[in-house]
Amino acid sequence: MVYDDRSVKPMSASLMRAKIATRLLAGLYEDVPTLMTSAVRLMVEMPGSSRQAGPPYPFTFAVSPAWCSGIEGARLVGSRKLDIVWLNPSVIATMAYLGKGPFRRSSPLRALAVFPSWDRLVVAVSGKLGIRSMEELKEKRPALRVSVADNDCVNFAIRALLKVHGLKLESFTEWGGAVEPVVRPSNPRRREGIISGEIDVVIDEGMDSWGQVALDHGMVFLPFSEKALAKLERYGFQRAPLAGGRLKGNIPESTVVVDFSGWPIIMHASLPDELAYHMAAVLDRLREEIPYDSAQVPPMSSLCRSTEDGPLNIPLHPGAERYYREHGYL
Template identity: 35%
Template structure:
């Protein structure tokens, strides 16, 4: 038995923030907006703002610029609540989660096989002049933050060794640098996308060293994960940084009934969003379906009480 559908008799005005406009976070915002409008008063209006899906999401919610924003990876939101890393100057202890949407992802470090480097120890010994493609380390892009932390903690100094860091905002821009030969190394995520199959066989993927992973877990609560053998052409199993899941953020002062309704929408209208991805095999999909409502309630920061009420109802359903 499914939890009963909540309805708000009043009309609401709500602002959501997604991504640049055409990727997964914006698509999820559209799903929430449609289902919410169907279940609120007749004058309900929902606006969707563009964003970057990184630290800007937590900041926009915390500052009251939007009511809800999506960010990825989910685990990084704990740093916003606790005021760590780029959030140190502006902690956001009032952030709450409405739910997690699964995206099985990893951040990986790859180097052209022709360089003959298969580990960070070999990389430090060789000190090559790399052209490394990644995301900008600007305090907002979470890929760039993670890449910077990994490289620094691994004693890799790309520019100090005479190389260049080629920073781009969106993953496909970075992938194009590898495909075109502009770059000979990459630190990035979205490892399920087909672009990796085009160039993954030309790369050696470096396992992130255990002290680095342990330090990231201790300092920022970032989890480690494995990439299974054969995920990239000819690549063995290796350990790296988990970069999974989309997190739906709000503030603790969002009305309880509205938070409950949105959590219900995420869990009970999941077919609406799932069918937009079913043409892609689940293990290659940027949204890992089928969605599990119970798993969506397991979040790295506290659930909003209204969302928690929905998830408690699942146990009684």
């Protein structure tokens, strides 16, 4: 089957339907997110099942936070069960590309772009406990009510973080406490528990959702030891200061934790260059119209290179890189 772009009108029936369908999808996400948030996959299909050499190209683009934006998403792209995935955070893409951490072998991943999203993985404790380090927490073994993340983006990181400190989630129940998992860091029960003082410890990322509330209500963010950070770096993580970010308050400069920034859009290396090139072009055209997890609209040059808020440590897809270079962004 041969396709010719000249036969496609500026607003043909297929383009009209595609535009309406994607706006309906976005509208549902805005109005009733609980119906959509764990199930969104955009798909371009062709008659038959075989891939062809030229356009149009069949592909899948998954954007679901709870389903495939973490470890599983990187694995699905690496195995070509999905073509394009939006990951959170950037370090997952790095680990998958290098074959580090939870990935036993390297995956042929490439980046279309990386979106800014400043974040940290932290352990916050009630100031009333008088605990100021992970080592002191382990030594005192207090009975605590712990709010902890439970999703594919962060589960592996929390396990690794606790392990390098000689702990595990079960440690808190063994000490006589309770662990309350939440899928999203913005869970209202967590926020209410921080304000009321019923929650003693929070282990999570998503600082914009709960970090400032915790700081305002006397919680203390524990620094990670040099020994623990070195182990985490060998695993594939990067250290980062907590101070100087989005939280406003008294945070010691010595509070060094784990970086959890960046939302990279990744794709399989075998995806056609032409498709990646034009996706980068569309992103460029829409850049000032789309939402960001940042105070300002980022320049296009920051979406195709590593920044503090959007680390990028895997190669760009050759098609996307060609677009960025041709237009002076690299």
